[in-house]
Amino acid sequence: MLTKDHYIEHVIPYRMRSVAVLNVATKYVMTWDKPRALQIYFDEKLAIRGLSTAFTNPAIEAGIIHCRALLEFLGLRVSPKDPSKLVERSGKRDDDYVIEDFSGPHGSLPKITVAEAISPYDGPRDEAETALAAVIHCANKGLAHMTTGHVVNLKDVRLYEIASRGVPTLVANYFYVPQGIKPPDWQLTSSQRNVV
Numbered sequence: 001m002l003t004k005d006h007y008i009e010h011v012i013p014y015r016m017r018s019v020a021v022l023n024v025a026t027k028y029v030m031t032w033d034k035p036r037a038l039q040i041y042f043d044e045k046l047a048i049r050g051l052s053t054a055f056t057n058p059a060i061e062a063g064i065i066h067c068r069a070l071l072e073f074l075g076l077r078v079s080p081k082d083p084s085k086l087v088e089r090s091g092k093r094d095d096d097y098v099i100e101d102f103s104g105p106h107g108s109l110p111k112i113t114v115a116e117a118i119s120p121y122d123g124p125r126d127e128a129e130t131a132l133a134a135v136i137h138c139a140n141k142g143l144a145h146m147t148t149g150h151v152v153n154l155k156d157v158r159l160y161e162i163a164s165r166g167v168p169t170l171v172a173n174y175f176y177v178p179q180g181i182k183p184p185d186w187q188l189t190s191s192q193r194n195v196v
Contacts, residue, residue, distance in 0.1 A: 007097055008181065012073075015066040016168040016186035022063020023164035024188060025056040026157050060160060061143055067160075067167045068139035071132060074099050074170060075111025083137040084130045086114045104178040112174050120169055121162070131162035 002011065028036075038055060040048040048054070071077070072089060075098065079085040088111055092098045099109045114129065121128035134156055172183035 001095060002097075004097065004102060008102075008176075008179075012070070012171060012175065013184035013186065015070050016171055016184060017188075018066040019063050019070070019164050019167050020186050020188050021059045022067070023161060025059035025063065026161035026164060028052065029056050029060070029157050030161065060157070063164060064135045064139050064160060065143060067132075067135035067163050070167050070171055071117075071136055073097070074117070074174060076114065076117055076132065076136070078133045078136040078140065083141075084133050086117060086129055086133050086136075088113065099175055102175070102179060105180060106178070109175065109178055112170065116174065117166075117170060120173070121166060123162075127159075128162065128166065131159040132166065134159040135163045135167075 032052070035051040035053045035056075038048070038050050038052045039046055040054075075089045076086050077089045079087045089098070092100075099111060102109050117132060118125045118128035138156065138160075168186045172186075176183040
């Protein structure tokens with residue numbers, strides 16, 4: 001099993017940055033009316049040509065999986081009775097690290113509540129909860145398992161974008177800050193061009 005320090009310094013930051021890529025991909029998808037031409041260069045040589053979906057689809061799917069992992073780490077899961085609602089996680093697997101396994105100056109870190117998870121969102125609280133639940137539900141039912149088919153639905157891209165803004169902030173505020181650790185820089189530092 002990996003050490004707690006490795007989780008703090010590598011695993012969680014990696015997942016947070018993957019969620020940042022999800023955010024970029026969703027912004028492109030929401031802006032475009034159809035996929036765009038894509039060219040990928042390695043060492044300044046054209047290596048791959050295709051459509052933008054070669055980037056956006058796997059970026060969205062990977063980001064959704066990382067959102068689910070981070071939300072479950074923090075203590076949340078989707079309600080088994082209503083996939084648009086969150087509930088607190090009731091335990092963990094023996095080989096998983098969860099937030100309660102870490103401590104700050106005031107003792108063991110607690111799981112976050114649904115109210116804490118949706119409180120930072122500037123929009124309607126039910127929209128925040130639906131967005132966070134959507135990434136968990138999609139990861140569970142459309143990506144990790146094929147129970148309902150592939151449910152990465154373009155009508156939900158806006159919800160994925162909302163979740164991709166919130167999840168890293170929740171990790172920073174409820175995991176790193178309570179430990180007295182500066183949160184990692186999860187934002188993309190590459191070209192922040194306008195999405196067109």
